[in-house]
Amino acid sequence: MLRYIICTVGTSLLTNRDGRPWSGWNPRECKELPERERVNRWLSTADMEAASAETNTLRRINLSQDDKLILMHSSTPEGRFCAECLADLYKNSTRDVIVKEVSELGYAADKFSSALKKLIDITVNTVTEAAKEGATVIIAATGGFKAEIAFLNLLGALCGIEVVYLHELHRNVVRLPQLPLSWDANFVAQNLEFFQWIDEEPRRANEVESWLNREPRLRFLVETTPDGYCYLSPAGYLLYKAGSQQIKSTQPQTCWPGAVPDPPDKKNRVSTVPHHRPKGWEEFVKWLCLIDCVKSVHYDKDAISGPRVRVHPNEDGVILLRFEKGKEILPLRVETTARGTAQCELVKSYLEKRLS
Numbered sequence: 188m189l190r191y192i193i194c195t196v197g198t199s200l201l202t203n204r205d206g207r208p209w210s211g212w213n214p215r216e217c218k219e220l221p222e223r224e225r226v227n228r229w230l231s232t233a234d235m236e237a238a239s240a241e242t243n244t245l246r247r248i249n250l251s252q253d254d255k256l257i258l259m260h261s262s263t264p265e266g267r268f269c270a271e272c273l274a275d276l277y278k279n280s281t282r283d284v285i286v287k288e289v290s291e292l293g294y295a296a297d298k299f300s301s302a303l304k305k306l307i308d309i310t311v312n313t314v315t316e317a318a319k320e321g322a323t324v325i326i327a328a329t330g331g332f333k334a335e336i337a338f339l340n341l342l343g344a345l346c347g348i349e350v351v352y353l354h355e356l357h358r359n360v361v362r363l364p365q366l367p368l369s370w371d372a373n374f375v376a377q378n379l380e381f382f383q384w385i386d387e388e389p390r391r392a393n394e395v396e397s398w399l400n401r402e403p404r405l406r407f408l409v410e411t412t413p414d415g416y417c418y419l420s421p422a423g424y425l426l427y428k429a430g431s432q433q434i435k436s437t438q439p440q441t442c443w444p445g446a447v448p449d450p451p452d453k454k455n456r457v458s459t460v461p462h463h464r465p466k467g468w469e470e471f472v473k474w475l476c477l478i479d480c481v482k483s484v485h486y487d488k489d490a491i492s493g494p495r496v497r498v499h500p501n502e503d504g505v506i507l508l509r510f511e512k513g514k515e516i517l518p519l520r521v522e523t524t525a526r527g528t529a530q531c532e533l534v535k536s537y538l539e540k541r542l543s
């Protein structure tokens with residue numbers, strides 16, 4: 188069976204105190220890292236149980252030539268060094284070894300929130316890649332920072348991924364049980380527009396507040412930084428990514444919405460509304476009316492604010508968008524036959540490509 192093994196990497200290879208030539212190396216003492224070749228030679232004959240937290244765990248899950256090993260390390264020199272040495276050790280005993288740096292993951296507490304989001308991204312992207320191959324994913328969360336391990340444990344529980352752990356005093360690997368958590372992925376689907384919007388770029392706190400007033404449960408998933416901007420908190424980002432992953436894994440492939448029999452000229456409800464219009468608006472509206480699933484196109488001032496293309500949250504099949512040229516804006520309401528979140532998102536994506 189094909190497996191993707193995601194392994195967090197710490198620095199026990201360097202810091203363990205025993206008979207290794209660099210025994211007790213400590214980053215606080217600002218010592219130079221040992222020579223990589225010297226470490227590799229030592230690893231080639233070392234006891235894998237004692238060599239490092241990672242080797243101790245990986246030996247228990249029986250790595251094979253069918254496995255793809257992803258080594259995730261911090262953005263510290265010592266974290267990178269340990270991951271590269273482990274990659275050298277396992278490159279001939281697995282199908283592939285990939286070293287991934289979690290940028291901003293280090294000793295600076297002020298960057299830890301953004302680092303955890305990078306950690307989540309790497310993990311979710313790996314899970315998506317594994318799914319395309321029909322491979323099983325296992326997270327070996329033994330090395331690295333404790334907060335890093337805690338988040339991966341939760342991500343594993345939310346996504347139904349097996350997480351294994353082996354403390355240095357344990358004789359057997361601990362397989363953390365898959366928990367029947369009450370997190371509902373439909374909450375992500377119902378608020379997908381908000382999650383995508385706030386994740387696109389930093390948003391002012393006053394802009395975010397209108398969303399939070401409409402759905403108070405979102406308030407617990409965002410954080411405001413001293414610069415006056417709001418972001419998804421690490422927990423919010425985790426739930427967003429886990430929910431999106433769960434939706435992808437359970438939804439069938441979305442079909443294009445059904446066609447409307449009306450001719451294009453019957454769908455155009457814009458021409459009689461007086462307002463300033465950007466150059467090229469007529470051709471754009473005609474193009475919209477030619478789309479088979481479009482029922483009608485209207486002027487709608489509600490499309491002036493918010494994302495350029497968005498699904499109307501309260502009306503199934505309605506897409507709000509803005510056609511812009513310079514300072515002139517034409518806000519439009521496009522009514523379609525799309526039903527449900529998946530079909531609406533499919534049509535939205537199609538319209539975004541035309542406007543990009």
